Amino acid sequence: MTYLDHAATTPLRASARDAWLAAVEHEGNPSSSHAPGRRARAIVEDARERIAAVMGAHPTEVILTSGATEADNLAIVGLHRARAAAGRTRLVSTAIEHHAALDPARRLAARGEAKLTELAVDAHGIITDPAGEWLSEDVSVVSVMWANNETGAVQPLEAVVDAATDHGVPVHSDAVQAVPYLPVRFAESGLTSMAVTAHKVGGPVGVGALLVRRDAMLEPLFHGGNQQRVRSGTLDAPGAAAFAAALADAAAERASEADRLAGLQCDLVAWVESLPGVRLTGPRPGPGRLPGIVSVVVEGARTESLLTVLDLSGIAVSGGSACAAGVHRTSHVLGAMGLAEREAAGALRISMGRTTTAEDIAALRGVLPDAIERARAAGA
């Protein structure tokens, strides 16, 4: 099987597995005061410090969560609710956010808790108005992803932060896809909060973090033991240890991996664009695009047909983002970029990562033209 779906999840690193196995051997709740509890707590705090160091944050700013979905929800709902009472009732998001960030915002709007502004994007999937008229005195929080999970489009976050800071508006960013390949540093970013996750950097699924400034006020989502200042729930020592190990390894090889994948991406894009009726979506390869993601639309074919043939040929790719019911819906990201439903229906995302080799790309190239031909015959 050729695995080209690293944007969905990544293979577990040996360092993460070892750290998890070592930590899970110990009994003890990290919040207990006895010796086993203290030992478990030390594992959590070591991990927190490592994560903070890699991300350019203070350990106190690292809130461990069950993943990025929780981190996004905590930031957006939490920051909004803490500020809505003071008349800041407008939430600002973008039309291309991951559902983990978009849906909590839409939910607040649907419940009448927020007015929602979704920033538009251009044909390349980049927000067009990072510092525009949407900035008003009633904005509670702005949520703009660092880089998009379907197209790899890097967003002009600096401009958003500069403008928002002038108005005293906190900015949250889902940095899940950016962390493995871009120099993401929390303090330097000027963000109020940032969502990250372990399983996109070679860690296990089920652990992530919200990095959040100490002075940020936010309403907790969960109520319970107050193990972390805005997050209740028993601390997960093995998960934290594995996350920290994976993140440290990813950071150590970030620059070289980004360069290596950019090379593979350049060749793959050139080749895939030479196929008739296949079009790249998102920005051209370069600094404006994550190096691991090649997203295309195939004219006259349906995603599910392409995926069926490719999977049966031993190639694991994705249609856009993974979806619960297994039904591929038209991507809201491609829709926001102005693609017609018919065009977006043939979306394909090839995402590379640290285990991807030139042989993997050759394997894909060996079967994709036939898969496209068959999928087209199967109907749009």
Place this chain on the structure above:
Amino acid sequence: MRILAALSGGVDSAVAAARAVDAGHDVVGVHMALSRSRAEHRNGSRGCCSIEDANDARRAADKLGIPYYVWDLSDEFHDTVVSDFLSEYEAGRTPNPCVRCNEHIKFDTLLERGIALGFDAVCTGHYARIELREDGGRELHRGADPAKDQSYVLAVMGPERLARAMFPLGTATSKAEVRAEAVARGLGVSNKPDSYDICFVADGDTGGFLRRALGERPGEIVDETGEVVGEHTGAYAFTVGQRKGLRLPRPAADGAPRYVTGIDTARNVVTVGPEQLLSVSELVGEDVVWLAPDVASDRPTDCTVQVRAHGEPVAARVERRGERVVAALETPMRGVAAGQSLVVYQGTRVIGQATLTREPRP
């Protein structure tokens, strides 16, 4: 062969796929998402397109060790099966959506897509048998278990599609046998209830579904003499032969029960009458599908005919006349509605199929 096994999430399709695997075929499972509202969770026996069913289908594929995909055919399903269902009722006819689904979805859209993607045939959990003829042709027969036989809803497929179909449960002698096999194979769906209702009418209330889709259209109910005897909220919601739900304010002069004998949706009038007016001795069908090229159709031929999925077969002399097929019944039938599927058998073999026209004759 490379087989596309349609997995509904029920026990029949899971066991059918298992038998295809056992037969040595290269089997891939596909669940067809047919509902436009994806988040539907349905209770009990209803529905073939809920998330729960998709999950059951996935687990069956896991157990069988075969690849599994969900294909979204909801647009096609809506545009053919659901739209046809509504427009047929709106025209005063009584459609069978399962026949249309087999015709347009399972053995057309799904089959065609499968063939394009490299598959040889579609396998389903229908109870019907396919027999190979010496001349290489194929015959469609009733399933071995008369109580579960589904040849009626499959007859609409022509010989070309029959050549691309596989029904491993055709030889099953009972549903109990299939359930026992599911248990033995460790399939979690073994005790799942059968589905009987129309899958896209989630609550089983066809009248309510039609009313919501077509709106209320109040009109008159008249008797055979033309006298107004009652009112209705939409002629489309009635079916010929119907006795219940007429809500007539007073009984007939002779006290005998009254039945719907005619529906005129253009004038929005429902006609009722005594039972004997329902009796027909000749059936006329159009859109004929002839599955038996070796059986003469140009002169009256002894057959049996059936107009409901589990209706009694009736002896008839059947003949094709131009675009139509005409069945002269040996004993009259009652309550035959335009739009119903007329299936012609000889013994257990399906000879042909047609859709009943508006003019059944007494």
